[in-house]
Amino acid sequence: MLRPEINELLTETGPGTPMGELFRHYWLPALLAEELPEDDGAPVRVKILSERLIAFRDTSGRYGLMDEFCAHRGVSLWFARNEENGLRCPYHGWKYDVTGQCLEVPSEPEASNFCANVKLKSYPLVKVGDILWTYLGDPESQPPLPEYEFVHVPESQTYTSKRWQESNWLQALEGGIDSSHVSFLHSGQLNTDPLFKGSRGNDYNKGDLKPYFEVTDTPGGLFIGARRNAEEGHYYWRITPWVMPSFTMVPPRADHPVHGHIWVPIDDENCWVYTFDYHPVRPLSDDERSAMRAGHGVHSENIPGTYRPMANKDNDYLMDREAQKRNEHYSGVKGIAIQDASLQESMGPIVDRTKERLVATDTGIIKARQKLRKAVIALTDDGVVPPGVDPEHHRVRSVSVVLPHDVAFMEATAEDASVRPGVAQTTV
């Protein structure tokens, strides 16, 4: 249970809100690089932290992210012409460069300097890996670029997709750090999904529905260890890192690529789920890549030309009661991503956490909320830089491992849980 004012504090991320200020200390995914594939291509509307922006790539290949609306009379620059190193509003021809600086106001005299005083608010937009990242905060405190492993391995080893989720970001994140739902909601997929099957861990997962949990506080967030019974005298551990504010990685299975998510608030009732899969030491195979494109694993099959899943709120997520009865899909909804999305969206756009009835095994979620709340307060009151801003905090990995009963996972897996270039993930 959360008090209503704390629920608001954690879920509202628009300009001027305390949580919004926290988010404005991080580099955040604004788009996939594939959305701006070419110079002078179509501009893309981006809404992030409740700010409406336009992204484009100019004639020289520079990326820009700025106020969506023309300074003149407020036309959306989505209709603009992307030409000769700038976006030109089609209404009266005002033109802007990637920094938002107005370059031309055709109605003014040739010698006029009028446009020098017109500048749209703009933010940096930088390609790291397959993602275009932005930073919406004070330029004075802009941190170094993100160092998550999935954006730094060679292109052939990584794949990122995204999908629109019609819920607040926090309930989506909470799903990501809630390891106990996997044995239920996703149970149908563990032995069938091409990106999951064939892992010994799947049997431990299904053989022990009452995992024990250890929630470990770290400088950048948390490590959440779920332990299940394995062979005599041993536990099977699945270790999920959370890096503030919204990065998680799913513990690996066999030699499958490792996946994870970043949740980015669009506004208070919608978020983008960026989903990645990468292998630290080998290229993804053609089969793996096409499975990811087809929405297997933790990816989604989207309506072509959009990032909205085919199975969505408007068609009841293509609920299949027969498949539910056959235990093919535990909830009747196909696909891990949509299983999560359907349930998280069903809670309402911003779940009312005053009505929850949590249990002790929700301690990971309880602690994550406290860390967010404390970081917001420390930032607001004392200007303390929040956890997860320092790129050092990004160099984490998820782990799955079988350990003897008397071994503590945090000590035993300290190396496995951090990025080691050229070394494969620790997995069962």
Add this chain to the structure above:
Amino acid sequence: MARPILHNSCARATTAAESRFRIDVPIAPCRAARVIGLDDDSVQVVADAAHEPWRTARFYACDDTAEAADLPDPDDLRLRDLDRGGMRLGDELEGVDVTVMVASNDDGAAAASHIGLACSLRGITTAGLVLGSGSSVAGALASLRPYARVLLVPAEPDDLVHLLTALRA
């Protein structure tokens, strides 16, 4: 075959405006919670938390380590209720949903095993908070690990209050 049933269902009724219509009935608290400090530092944290207005939580110290070591029946473990004095563990677990153990070192290892056993026989969920940092944490962790369904490591002193609040204790 998938059969979209949108038009005769309430899938749309999850807008923010519609969410206001969620039935508003009082939510029952946790049946009962027990919080036990296993060493001096932990008992201090437990005593601080006990000052909050709880509905069903009771707070204890179990810091007589010598006594706990070779006790044949875990139910006979002696607790000290912070308000009501000496108690027997077995008498305090009636109708309990969750028992939270708090430890800052390994002094409470024997007590933790008794509490864990007594709770598991009764189907009571156990949680453990490990206070502090450094080498003392390892001992506390090792003593709680086998008996706590969920462990928070390291826990800050106010985590106890946040956990109990979230559990409606």
